[in-house]
Amino acid sequence: MNVKPRYVAIIVGLALLLGAAGSYVGMQYFGVSSNDNAGQSANVEKEAENFADLSEDEQKSFIEGLSGDTDIEKVEQAYQMIQENSLIEAEDNQLIEGAIEGMLDTLDDPYSTYMDKETMKQFDQSIESSFQGIGAEVSMVDEKVTIVAPIKGSPAEEAGLKPNDQILEVDGESVEGLDLYDAVSKIRGEKGSEVTLTIERPGSSDSLEIDLVRDDIPLETVYKDTKTVDGKKAGIIEITSFSEKTSKEFENALNELEEENIEGLVIDVRGNPGGLFTDVQEILEQFITDEQPYVQVEDSEGEKSEYRSNLQEMKDYPITVLQDEGSASASEILSAAMNEAGGYDIVGTKSFGKGTVQQTMPMGDGSTIKLTLYKWLTPEGNWIHEKGVEPTVEVKQPEYFYTNPVEIEKELSYDDNAEQIENVQIMLEGLGYEPGRTDGYFSKETEAAVSEFQADQGLETSGKVNEETGGKIQELIIEQVRSGENDQQMDKAIDVLFK
The missing domain is CATH 3.90.226.10 (2-enoyl-CoA Hydratase; Chain A, domain 1)
Structure with missing residues (x-):
């Protein structure tokens, strides 16, 4: 691709216009988008449809009339400086895409993003019948990739991911500084592949590592x-x-x-x-x-x-x-x-x-801008x-609905005091056992509750929580949450219904 510097800004501006003319209107799966912009799109298309027939001077005049001559020249000047003087080489396409991403970054809006061709393919899948990945809706909150909600029956739900979990690392690599779709591309993957997420959970002082196996995510809704x-x-x-x-x-x-x-x-x-x-x-x-x-x-x-x-x-x-x-x-x-x-x-x-409401605007080459309108x-x-x-x-x-995954690095036993113990105590209580307290201190009552649980599950009755016991406690809690048993919100909703 060989682009004359003086037309870089023109091309970028025109791509935005043509994108608006052919925009897909709808609330996208990664967030809300606009209902109806057909009239505006038709006007833009009419204005731009004869652009290719204009002379070079007329094309430049058309774009400068929209944006202002001084601003266009500044963009052109920066492009030319980089191409002619930078020690670090960059393809024309890289500079153009970087300029678009930079413009969107200045908006300080996590929902206005640029998606290249590959990211757009993944995005399109998210409103079709199924896709492959972990099955979680994510957003950018305070510059951190944040779980909005896991999808019903997905690996994310099964692994215990929760709304407002913040993803810090994917397979040990930090996602800090990545835009939302770059982070999503690291999280998603083929069915059967494994991924480890390091997350920060509100209310938990330690980060958590959660292992997931990607799968088909059917969107039965x-x-x-x-x-x-x-x-x-x-x-x-x-x-x-x-x-x-x-x-x-x-x-x-x-x-x-x-x-x-x-x-x-x-x-x-x-x-x-x-x-x-x-x-x-x-x-x-x-x-x-x-x-x-x-x-x-x-x-x-x-x-x-x-x-x-x-x-x-x-x-x-x-x-x-x-x-x-x-x-x-x-x-x-x-x-x-x-x-x-x-x-x-x-x-x-x-x-x-x-x-806020976003609209996707195709750029004509498979890439797209999603802009808050x-x-x-x-x-x-x-x-x-x-x-x-x-x-x-x-x-x-x-309370057990809000517990964290059980991570046992060191066996938990009598007289220990730790956040993980508090988590286990709440789970045991939710399963009908009596740990005596839920403040993180491993008391004799907690030891007795653990022993009773182990005996009921056919495990070694040590009264200590090792990886096997912790895993079983978590498994049964997840089953109980999914079963709808003790769904106090649903019970209240029906109670209010017939009050």
Whole structure:
């Protein structure tokens, strides 16, 4: 590729314009994106469609008219200086991509990113039927790669990754300074391959090493169930993310539940990191009437657009929404709309807090810019970014739901005092044993509880926690969490439903 220095800025500017003209509009799996920019895109395309037929001077004039002559010349000058004088050689393409990445870095926005061809392929997979990896939605928070939520049934969920875990290293290599997609490319990989993540977990003083085996991650997004309490049947629909088929899957599940004569509905978006805006729209349009918007979008000029349904009547049964700290973007749109526009209760804990809207803009060569264009606002005009949606009924899960993976470097025994012991004590208590205390001191009561557990599991009854005993405790806790046993948030959601 041989590019004249004077046209570097022109090419970059034109690529952005043409990208807007052919942009994919939708809330992407790695975050929210715009609903409708078709009018703007059509205008840009019309303006740029004859660019190739212009003379060189006319092309330069066209771009300079958009950006300003002085700024364009400065970019050209920097490019020429590097090409003619730098001891370190760089290909034209490297400099151009570096310039784009640099522009985006100055925005100080973790959701505005540049994706090269390979990264874009991986990104596209994330809204298709399946992909390979560990199965976790990640975001950049305070310049750290942070877990938003593990995907249901994924290696990430099985290994015990949790919302707000911060990834420090991948296979011993630091991810500090990498952008989000470079970090993601290190984490993802082929089915059957192994990866070790070093994470920092809020509330834990020591970093944790978590081993995972990558797998196929199917994006089945809707699960339905029923639960009868005091003779009343509640329908339960869990949405794990919002992908291309989610709204249709939801509609089918809802119809089937209504045919079973449910008397109330729980919509569960716990651990749902978001997804396509169109799908959450189509779901909300089944519940929120046309009396007020279910979401608003505000552009950089402060202009607001409202989104309303054509629905005339609300459902004739009560509804509650379940959320937690892993509920983000599209999930938060749903929760906020159901509460503010529908008057329904939100049960659980405060959500993640992502209130910006991105749009992907193809650059014409397979690479793409994802740029923050809008804020989304709740029906009442509230911006929840970095604040989250507050539940109307706050309920946490039992303490063992929040425990850390058991890491035994040295056998734990009577009279020891350590953070790992506190973790084990909470787990034992969750499994029905009585460790006597949960403050990290290995007491005689804890020793007795460990011995009882070992005897029940056919292990050597030493009363000490070695790697085998710790691993078994963790295994049973994970099984118990997944089984839904003692799901206090769900119990409360149904209780609120029929209060």
